[in-house]
Amino acid sequence: MNKLVMPAVVVKGKPPETEKRKNGGSDGGNGDMHLDPLLMALLRKIPQADVGWPADNRLRWFRTFAMNVSQVYDDADPVELEIELRKSAGV
Numbered sequence: 684m685n686k687l688v689m690p691a692v693v694v695k696g697k698p699p700e701t702e703k704r705k706n707g708g709s710d711g712g713n714g715d716m717h718l719d720p721l722l723m724a725l726l727r728k729i730p731q732a733d734v735g736w737p738a739d740n741r742l743r744w745f746r747t748f749a750m751n752v753s754q755v756y757d758d759a760d761p762v763e764l765e766i767e768l769r770k771s772a773g774v
Contacts, residue, residue, distance in 0.1 A: 719755045722748070742768050 716723070725748050730736050749764045 721751055721755060725751060738768055742766065 718726075725744070728744065745766050749766060753762050753764075
């Protein structure tokens, strides 16, 4: 008859801190913003400024973000927002 015993594990001190990003945020956490993880995931989807972000894709992202903010923060009926692209008169 075999008796298997789980090995002992010793945890010392605090877990290591996450590596800081160039913009000062932490890698994987939501820092001091204390936002819902769903909203933080959407914020991470925003591309770097030097990559470019077509207007149609920005519009889709803003609509998605607005819908999810409503899902997270509206207790009763979700708030509906109208988000559309408009060209400025000077362009």
